[in-house]
Amino acid sequence: MKYLMLIYGNEQIWNSLPAGDLSTLIGEVDAFNEALRASGELVESQGLVSRPRSVRMVGDAPVVTDGPYLEAKEYVGSYFVVDVDSEERALEIARSYPALRFGSGPSGGGLEVWPLMTGTGGDL
């Protein structure tokens, strides 16, 4: 089963981290990715450049504007996709994401775990 992990960040949290903490964290995230790659569970992993554009219909024409679709302090900073044996395993991976401890409360960063829809169908 494949799951999309959306990693939310918060500019304020990142900017307030001391340099030492930041490099420790980067090392931990690298190790986290490497462990998932080595187990054969990581499908892909990408960071997102924080320069999103939104495209929406205004009247009957699509209009491009700067900024994310929803105005919020939190933004999607990166994502990864895992292919695992169970939802429990997906949640275990999410819980062990190293940057999680720097976000707490409603304004902190966090992860969203989304099951990916398959293109396959069972018997009806």
Added chain:
Amino acid sequence: MRRYGDFTRAEDAVQEAMITAVEAWRADGVPEHPAGWLRTVAARRYVDQVRADAARQRREHAVLDATPRDALIAPPPDAEPPRDDLLELLFLCCHPALGPSAQVALTLRAVGGLTTPEIAAAFLVPEKTMGQRIVRAKQRLREAGARFDLPPEPERGPRLAAVRHVLYLIFNEGYAASSGPALRRVDLTGQAIRLTRRLHRRLPGDGEVAGLLALMLLTEARGPARTGPEGDLVPLAEQDRTRWDRTAIAEGVALVTRALSTAPVGPYQVQAAIAAVHAEASSTEDTDWPQVLALYELLERLAPGPAVTLNRAVALGMVRGPRAGLDLLHELADGPLAGHHRLLAVRAHLLERAGEPAAAARAWREAARLAGSLPERRFLVRQAARLS
């Protein structure tokens, strides 16, 4: 690769050609058509290699010819028959130290003979991910001290159950993938049937292996009828049964009939028997629903689970009316299927038959929202739209 079909050799030849190129181009400059040059050199290197390998083989044969005849001829009749490693290999690949996805990958690689890229394509993951999964699985087996032999008698039952389950998973993955807009990938159902057939030949007295093979054949027989012209799913009740594969059905029915009369009954045999009842009916109305219901009751005793109860609710709805089916669904309301699209779809179907179109439409829509697969979602959305 395309010209010669031998992957390892072709890779080696291309590598050799690259080395030659670096040397030659440094001396003489880059040729006018570098790619063509490389292809020509690679092809020559390939032929060289085949010749070298053939020469080595001739040398080996010469050694063989020099070996005393009696060291080569068949062993005396009281010795062991020639070995078939199928069982040992399956037990190893489905070792309990591995998770299901690793067991499946290793079985397809080591027993099914699929390449890593083929397995990766079948499960829609990058080749690297699948390669790593197989490497990790082999590593796990080493760490667990897994051995290439038959497990001791008391372990054999549960280990064989794990093997059957892995074959079942492979079949299901392939069967689900053969519908809908997804292009048909590697033929996993065919692989699963071939492997189960080999296992059945090796263990003809195992009723559950026979039951599993029968279940696969009877399910696959419906394959051609269960997708519409646009790749949409066609439910059992609406399938054109003349398109079912009668040869596969006959084989499946014979297998399950024999197994049920000779071996202790088990869940795969009962599921195959249910599939056989459907296969032998010319329509939903003609189906022997009391027998389907009785078989689901038996299955629930042998292997209880919410999915079995859900299917029993469908059968109960056919035998004793939709209200009886809906009542049974209440038992599942707090279980692991609560909020699952299948449960909602069955409820919708029963509500519709009970004459409550508005409630049915709501349930179809809710089922559509929660469906985990695109073809199923499309089917459910259409069901909802039909009623509103």
